[in-house]
Amino acid sequence: MTQHVELDLQITGHSDGIPGRVWRFVRRWPVLPLFILVVLVFSAIFAPLIAPYDPTQGDLNLRNIPPAWDPEGSMAHILGTDPLGRDVASRLIFGARISLMIATIVLSFGVLGGVTLGLIAGYYGGQIDEIAMRFVDFTLAIPFILVALVTVIVLGQSLTVIIGLLVIFSWSGFARHTRAETLQIKTMGYVEMARVIGASTPRILYRHILPGVVNTVVVITTFGIGGLILTEATLSFLGVGVPPPTPAWGIMVADGRQYVTQAWWVTVFPGIAIMLTVLSMNFLGDWLRDRWDPRLTQLL
Numbered sequence: 001m002t003q004h005v006e007l008d009l010q011i012t013g014h015s016d017g018i019p020g021r022v023w024r025f026v027r028r029w030p031v032l033p034l035f036i037l038v039v040l041v042f043s044a045i046f047a048p049l050i051a052p053y054d055p056t057q058g059d060l061n062l063r064n065i066p067p068a069w070d071p072e073g074s075m076a077h078i079l080g081t082d083p084l085g086r087d088v089a090s091r092l093i094f095g096a097r098i099s100l101m102i103a104t105i106v107l108s109f110g111v112l113g114g115v116t117l118g119l120i121a122g123y124y125g126g127q128i129d130e131i132a133m134r135f136v137d138f139t140l141a142i143p144f145i146l147v148a149l150v151t152v153i154v155l156g157q158s159l160t161v162i163i164g165l166l167v168i169f170s171w172s173g174f175a176r177h178t179r180a181e182t183l184q185i186k187t188m189g190y191v192e193m194a195r196v197i198g199a200s201t202p203r204i205l206y207r208h209i210l211p212g213v214v215n216t217v218v219v220i221t222t223f224g225i226g227g228l229i230l231t232e233a234t235l236s237f238l239g240v241g242v243p244p245p246t247p248a249w250g251i252m253v254a255d256g257r258q259y260v261t262q263a264w265w266v267t268v269f270p271g272i273a274i275m276l277t278v279l280s281m282n283f284l285g286d287w288l289r290d291r292w293d294p295r296l297t298q299l300l
Contacts, residue, residue, distance in 0.1 A: 030287040033280035040277060044097040051090040055247040058085035064263040080265045082255055088265060091247040092273055098248045099277070102159075103228045106166040107221055114174025115217055119205050121175070122182025132175065139172045144231075145238070152240040162241055166228060177220055181213040219288045226281030233274050249274050 025031070043050065062085040066073040073080065079088040121132035148165050155161050185191060191208050199208075229249075235241030236250025244251055249270040256266030 030284050033283040033287075036276050036280040037284070040096050040280075041100065043093045044100045047093045047097045051087075051093045053087040053090040055086060055091040055094040056245045058082070060085050064259065064266075066263075067265050079269050080263070082252070082266045083259055083263065084255075088252075088269055091252055092249070092269060094247040095249045095252065095270065095273070098242060098246060099229045099232060102163060102166065102232050102242075103225045105163055106170050106228055107224055109167045110170030110224070111174055111217060111221060114171035115178045115210075115213070117171070118175040118178025118180075119182055119209060119213070122179040123186055123201070123205060123209065125183075129179070133179070136172045136175050139169060142169070144169050145234075148235055148240050149238070157240060157243045159242055159246070162232065162235060166231065170224070170228070173224070174217060174220060177216055178213050181216050182209055185209050185212040215288075219285050222281050222285035222288060226278035226285075229281075230274065230278050 058081070062077070062081050063083055065077050065081040067080045068075045068078045070080075077087050077089070079092065081087055082091070117132055121129040144165075147169075148162075151161060151165060186209060191204060194204050194208050232241055232248070233250030233253065236248045237254045239254065241250055242248040252270035253267050253274075256263060256270075260267055
């Protein structure tokens with residue numbers, strides 16, 4: 001019997017040894033996603049200091065150099081160079097800055113506008129709720145890619161235009177989820193007591209209802225960061241996103257698509273960066289949802 005128990009502990013990783021403790025720590029905390037995000041944020045903040053080359057300057061004599069581990073590669077360009085002789089590693093590092101900057105600006109406006117509208121619609125209900133939710137449905141029904149293509153044709157391709165478009169379409173998800181949470185919270189006893197003792201509506205929304213929706217907003221934000229980075233990369237790949245020669249992951253993928261058989265690294269490395277960033281944000285969002293939602297019983 002004892003042997004069976006010891007065997008089960010070894011298989012499940014719940015022994016008292018160091019491997020068991022490490023396994024439990026990794027299962028309990030999002031170690032890998034946080035590590036990737038820390039590296040991403042660090043690269044974005046200190047890009048001018050850690051990037052070995054100027055991401056926009058190239059040398060045609062150094063075009064399509066393979067990564068350093070390739071027999072024809074060079075340690076001077078660890079991840080190789082692109083068709084214009086620009087260092088791929090430097091463009092990846094500066095691309096992280098562009099992606100995080102866009103995600104931060106867009107989500108700041110999206111959270112502020114969406115949460116405010118959701119609180120007001122859920123608390124007041126009636127015609128205000130009906131109008132607000134129909135406006136949300138209308139926004140969600142608009143084909144974003146088509147609107148982006150038309151807007152860029154009319155206004156021209158620029159970073160400001162892309163950020164503006166993403167802001168316009170980023171708030172609806174926050175409004176819908178905040179409104180749903182507000183409908184539940186406003187019927188709770190402590191909210192009713194605050195209303196009875198004469199608390200003003202802004203105070204009730206800010207002090208009593210908003211703290212109850214913060215967890216949901218944080219989870220949605222983590223998913224939203226990954227979605228925005230993927231959307232920006234898609235727009236840049238289609239030629240309507242961040243204007244060149246600004247280093248952006250989507251532009252890098254687009255620049256290398258004609259050279260996949262000759263210089264695969266130009267497309268693969270930014271694609272891996274996009275994939276790891278989006279997966280990390282999604283895993284972090286799943287972890288936060290599991291930690292903060294009492295209805296879920298998943299073991300962390």
